[in-house]
Amino acid sequence: MSKRPLEGIKVLDFTHVVAGPFATRVLGDLGADVVKINSESRALASNMPEHPFYIMWNRNKRALALNMANDEARDLCRTLAEQADVVIDNFSVGVLDRWGVGYEDVKQNNPGVIYVQMSGMGDTGPWANFVTYAPTIHAISGLTSLTGVPGREDIGIGYSYNDHQAGLHGAVAVLAALESRRQSGKGQRVDISQFEIGVNFAGPSLLDLFASGEAAKACGNKLPYDNAAPHGVYRCAPAEVTTTADERWIAIACMTDAHWRALKEVMGRPDWAEAEVYDRTAGRGANSNEIDQHISAWTAAQNDYDVMKICQAAGVPAGVVQNGADLAERDPELRRIDFCHKIEDIHPVVGQTYADRLPIHFEETPCDAYTRVRVLGEDNAAVLSDWLGISQEEVGDLTEREVLK
Numbered sequence: 196m197s198k199r200p201l202e203g204i205k206v207l208d209f210t211h212v213v214a215g216p217f218a219t220r221v222l223g224d225l226g227a228d229v230v231k232i233n234s235e236s237r238a239l240a241s242n243m244p245e246h247p248f249y250i251m252w253n254r255n256k257r258a259l260a261l262n263m264a265n266d267e268a269r270d271l272c273r274t275l276a277e278q279a280d281v282v283i284d285n286f287s288v289g290v291l292d293r294w295g296v297g298y299e300d301v302k303q304n305n306p307g308v309i310y311v312q313m314s315g316m317g318d319t320g321p322w323a324n325f326v327t328y329a330p331t332i333h334a335i336s337g338l339t340s341l342t343g344v345p346g347r348e349d350i351g352i353g354y355s356y357n358d359h360q361a362g363l364h365g366a367v368a369v370l371a372a373l374e375s376r377r378q379s380g381k382g383q384r385v386d387i388s389q390f391e392i393g394v395n396f397a398g399p400s401l402l403d404l405f406a407s408g409e410a411a412k413a414c415g416n417k418l419p420y421d422n423a424a425p426h427g428v429y430r431c432a433p434a435e436v437t438t439t440a441d442e443r444w445i446a447i448a449c450m451t452d453a454h455w456r457a458l459k460e461v462m463g464r465p466d467w468a469e470a471e472v473y474d475r476t477a478g479r480g481a482n483s484n485e486i487d488q489h490i491s492a493w494t495a496a497q498n499d500y501d502v503m504k505i506c507q508a509a510g511v512p513a514g515v516v517q518n519g520a521d522l523a524e525r526d527p528e529l530r531r532i533d534f535c536h537k538i539e540d541i542h543p544v545v546g547q548t549y550a551d552r553l554p555i556h557f558e559e560t561p562c563d564a565y566t567r568v569r570v571l572g573e574d575n576a577a578v579l580s581d582w583l584g585i586s587q588e589e590v591g592d593l594t595e596r597e598v599l600k
Contacts, residue, residue: 541567
């Protein structure tokens with residue numbers, strides 16, 4: 196079997212919640228030996244090994260339980276860090292320094308270490324000590340103000356979008372720093388601000404301000420920079436449902452006049468669509484609300500997947516608004532590649548778990564092996580033996596003295 200790209204790379208993982216664990220999950224999927232540091236005192240809420248967040252973001256890692264309130268545990272942790280290729284955390288600034296595992300401590304005996312810090316606001320500056328989670332990062336970075344609908348700029352994003360983007364940035368940063376070390380022989384500290392990542396993705400608000408002097412406003416499903424129409428999400432059959440979860444919707448985005456002409460054919464060339472004013476993008480943009488009403492009336496009587504298929508067959512960009520059940524049980528492409536992969540090793544507490552596959556397909560070094568999330572301290576003996584050569588008897592002694600906990 197071919198080796199995965201990052202096999203042999205040791206990662207000491209102090210991350211929690213989503214952003215950091217997502218970064219290290221990517222590294223684990225790529226073959227790195229990721230050792231997740233946790234403890235009984237920290238195994239709360241989303242940092243509990245049985246929590247859905249934890250199960251989702253911590254596959255392909257080994258679990259080491261260290262009681263960081265214990266001086267000997269902190270010494271052991273520093274020794275592990277001195278063996279690591281990568282140390283990564285997304286704590287607030289200064290936590291690892293207080294544990295004696297800060298960059299300056301580790302690099303003394305491990306000058307080649309890649310030390311990645313993924314704090315909310317970055318390591319320096321007036322907001323460096325802010326406590327942040329996804330909703331606050333979305334708000335302060337400008338993402339919330341862009342993702343509502345006109346008149347409701349407070350709606351924002353309903354899931355941890357910036358956490359996932361930060362995780363990808365963290366993984367990319369590690370790969371770049373490893374390549375830099377391969378060329379120069381030098382390690383380095385990498386400071387990642389999740390706030391700056393959010394601002395990076397809120398680019399349109401800055402672009403509008405620089406170009407016109409006015410900040411961009413929330414525009415719902417419309418394009419903020421173009422008159423493309425129809426460009427929206429439209430209700431499909433059934434017209435009457437008992438809960439919002441039962442509603443079916445489809446996105447249709449006509450970016451060109453050719454798309455519009457094709458959509459007219461799909462709809463059977465209704466009389467309203469033949470109005471000359473709709474022939475050009477500018478005319479459709481100026482009358483987009485009227486067009487949306489007509490298209491909504493047409494889609495309301497149609498099955499969402501049927502609309503998508505006939506639109507796509509005609510070259511019209513269209514996609515069903517799929518929910519979790521659609522993705523896990525119905526989507527033919529995801530079923531074809533076994534995207535929601537059943538992990539054979541049954542979790543001793545929660546039972547069957549699944550892996551959403553790494554969406555990168557390597558031809559020569561496939562990354563399609565997935566191990567279940569580990570329970571607290573499950574790999575204490577194996578990790579300490581592999582990384583430090585500590586015997587089973589010594590591990591038992593460390594456990595009795597509550598160094599491992």
